[in-house]
Amino acid sequence: MLRSWVGPTVLLCIYGFCSMMRPSEPFLTDYLTGPYKNLTTKQVWHINLFPVCAYSNLFLLIPVFLVTDILRYKPVIVLQALNYILAFLLFIFSSGVVLTQCALFIYSMGTAADVAYYSYIYSVVHPQYYQRVTSYARGAVLLGYTAGAMLGQLLVSLGGVSIYWLNIITLGSLCVALLAALLLPMPQRSLVLGGTQNDNGPFEEVVSSSCVSWVVWWLRKGRRTGRGKMRALKRLAVDCKECYSSVAVLFFCVWSAMGNCGYHQITGYVQLLWASKQPQYNFTEYNGGVEAVATLSGAAASIAVGHVSLDWSVWGELVLGVFTALTAGVLYLMDLTNSIWICYGCYGLFKTIYMALITICTFQIAQSLSRERYALVFGVNSFVGMALQSLLTAIVVNTKSLQLTITSQVQQREKNIYIFTFYFYPFFLPNFMVSNCLETILSHRYNSRTGLGETKVESHASSDTQPNQAAQRASNPEASRTNTAL
Structure with missing residues (x-):
């Protein structure tokens, strides 16, 4: 029997709220092109801001997707929080094009791990609570983003706070998110591997229709024979065709x-x-x-x-x-x-x-x-x-x-x-x-x-x-x- 859904859900929502409560994010372009970084608009457009995020998100999505299920979600959530903290530390204390690129790449590693945040709760609560905890998890992210944007606007408009200090506040919020991630209970099962039969079972009892489970099965079982790999790919192709x-x-x-x-x-x-x-x-x-x-x-x-x-x-x-x-x-x-x-x-x-x-x-x-x-x-x-x-x-x-x-x-x-x-x-x-x-x-x-x-x-x-x-x-x-x- 899975443990109570209330505790993990509350901790996950705290993490989702604090990880998205970033007052400095709506002012990122001004921060990069302003006196703090002294980057030109051309550098932001072609080198620093968007291309790095776009390319790194694409290449990081699949490995993070696979590792998330194998590690059972919590370690990936903790890693996401650490990536965000390191990225904003670089934003605050570093300078130059190369270090800004590194910060954005590390930031992209965090965004690619969003799948762990949205998948974790399903491995620690009973299916009868899925709809409820899903709404809570998404609501926490939405509320955190809104609160961060509004707080940043109020501090800039009414308090005259600089964008530098908005980054400091963002860093503090991310540290609280890391603490909440560390307190999350470790799932006792994997959504994919937890529902499988024993390793000697037939193929149809081992794999499911999840994209992750196909590749996980391939890595664990299919690597023993070339035929197993081909069967896994064939079944994945058939399932995609049906969908x-x-x-x-x-x-x-x-x-x-x-x-x-x-x-x-x-x-x-x-x-x-x-x-x-x-x-x-x-x-x-x-x-x-x-x-x-x-x-x-x-x-x-x-x-x-x-x-x-x-x-x-x-x-x-x-x-x-x-x-x-x-x-x-x-x-x-x-x-x-x-x-x-x-x-x-x-x-x-x-x-x-x-x-x-x-x-x-x-x-x-x-x-x-x-x-x-x-x-x-x-x-x-x-x-x-x-x-x-x-x-x-x-x-x-x-x-x-x-x-x-x-x-x-x-x-x-x-x-x-x-x-x-x-x-x-x-x-x-x-x-x-x-x-x-x-x-x-x-x-x-x-x-x-x-x-x-x-x-x-x-x-x-x-x-x-x-x-x-x-x-x-x-x-x-x-x-x-x-x-x-x-």
Whole structure:
């Protein structure tokens, strides 16, 4: 019997709150380009700020993903806290391009370990509490980020506190997070390995549909024979094919991956845009307040979407298409306007819309899958999003073919931000979405006329008794073995 869920959940929420309570983060660009670091905008754009984070996140995701389950989560959470502390120590006390790059790389190691934070609690509480502890864990992160942004804004606006001292406060909060991580109870089982049979059991009793468990099994058992490795890869390929064979699931997965890429590109560079829009004299920055309000409004939008009574299987694609086009217009307005206040408002609207749309994608994907396949699909989506982010960064930032080098002129910086934001959304996603929306509407009308209008996408609530899955198992015994529970 697992220990009480209250203690581990409280400690994990304290860790999530304190690790995200970073008052200095909304002012990171100003800190790097200001008198503390004396880096140029070109250095921040091409060398220090975003490219290092984008590339390192991509390459660190898979090894951290594997080590997390093998080490049973807590050591990875402690390592995440240590990485954050070391990164901010370098931010505060180091100088120069190379050390700033090291700080950002170490920071990326911490962000790559987020999977441990969201997975840990499932290994120490009973499944009946999963929904509750998930909401608490995510709520703690959201509250911590909002509190940090608001605290930073108040200290800068009302107290006249420098960004240097905001970094000191952030470092103190991270030390408290490290203490909470050390107090977390060590899980007695692994989500993947804990549910497996003995090492001599058949293949279908050893592996599950989790992306991690496939590779863990490969490392532990498959390494003994080449045939075992090939079987593991074959089963992984079969499971991926089944998950993405549904057009509806594939559509929302594509949007989720590309939306995640675009969101991080925009949030990563928006501070440079704000710096180019704000008045040069007698102006107090409100980056922290904008981030706090945008985060809260995004959370409210996500909750509101969950209470909207709408047949998302029919209208979900149309909603995504319309609001993605609206997002493109908002981003375009951010580039055209010379008012920092309009720019702030557009960013808040953008973040609110994105949070609502990504929520729609998430629960639409979840409704079409069994619970055992969540890790595989969402893991693949995250990896694809990071790969696209790295590719876009390499093409737009680190190549001369597009001639997007940053100059000291404000106009050129605005042009580069504009291309990052506006190019991504309106030229690919809306076209893809509109075509799918028309296909969905026509299909819905046809089904209504022929009496098939009640046919819907499979729901995860009835995944254990679905006749379609039973038929698939009967006709495809190879695929049925991939549905082993975690």
